[in-house]
Amino acid sequence: MPKDLIFLTAALSSLCVLYFEKFIKLLGIKHYLLSSIAFAFVPIIYINSTNSMDYIWALCFISISFYSAGAQQYFLSGILLGIATGCRITSAGMVLPLFFLIQYINTSTKNKNYAKLFFGFFITSLIAFLPVVMKYGVHFFSYSTGSIPTLYIIKNMSIDIWGIFGFLGITFFFNIVSVAIF
Numbered sequence: 001m002p003k004d005l006i007f008l009t010a011a012l013s014s015l016c017v018l019y020f021e022k023f024i025k026l027l028g029i030k031h032y033l034l035s036s037i038a039f040a041f042v043p044i045i046y047i048n049s050t051n052s053m054d055y056i057w058a059l060c061f062i063s064i065s066f067y068s069a070g071a072q073q074y075f076l077s078g079i080l081l082g083i084a085t086g087c088r089i090t091s092a093g094m095v096l097p098l099f100f101l102i103q104y105i106n107t108s109t110k111n112k113n114y115a116k117l118f119f120g121f122f123i124t125s126l127i128a129f130l131p132v133v134m135k136y137g138v139h140f141f142s143y144s145t146g147s148i149p150t151l152y153i154i155k156n157m158s159i160d161i162w163g164i165f166g167f168l169g170i171t172f173f174f175n176i177v178s179v180a181i182f
Helices: 003-026 032-040 043-048 055-070 074-087 089-105 111-141 150-157 159-181
Strands: none
Touching: 003 032, 003 043, 003 055, 032 043, 043 055, 043 159, 055 074, 055 089, 074 089, 074 111, 089 111, 150 159
């Protein structure tokens, strides 16, 4: 594994935490520094900061994209989300939360702001995947048809991401919020 890529992943991880902190500070969250430190110590973040996988790269560009949308730089936000999608295609799923964020930040949002974000995202994603589409066509969307046990998926989506204490904290918080709402 090239050491340059590992260093770059660690640098992007730091940038990701920095922009997470800037984003939640922009939203007016009181304990933004403590929140960003907690985010940095989520197991999936600090473990994957030491390898050259694409998770942290995509998450870094997503974090900067959310900050840019919060700062009302919609076209830049779309470009950054397109880069994140180029790193990891599942990042495209963040378009909808960004639309909700735009509505939350600026309730008088005009359709042109959504269009700016989507246009930046679409063009950048298209450019990122153009070489793959030219070589394989749309068949690059084909995946293996293996079967994975449901409990394994649930374990990967909970304890393996957040750790035992993080998972217990999220479960506790979810229960408190559920009781308060209902």
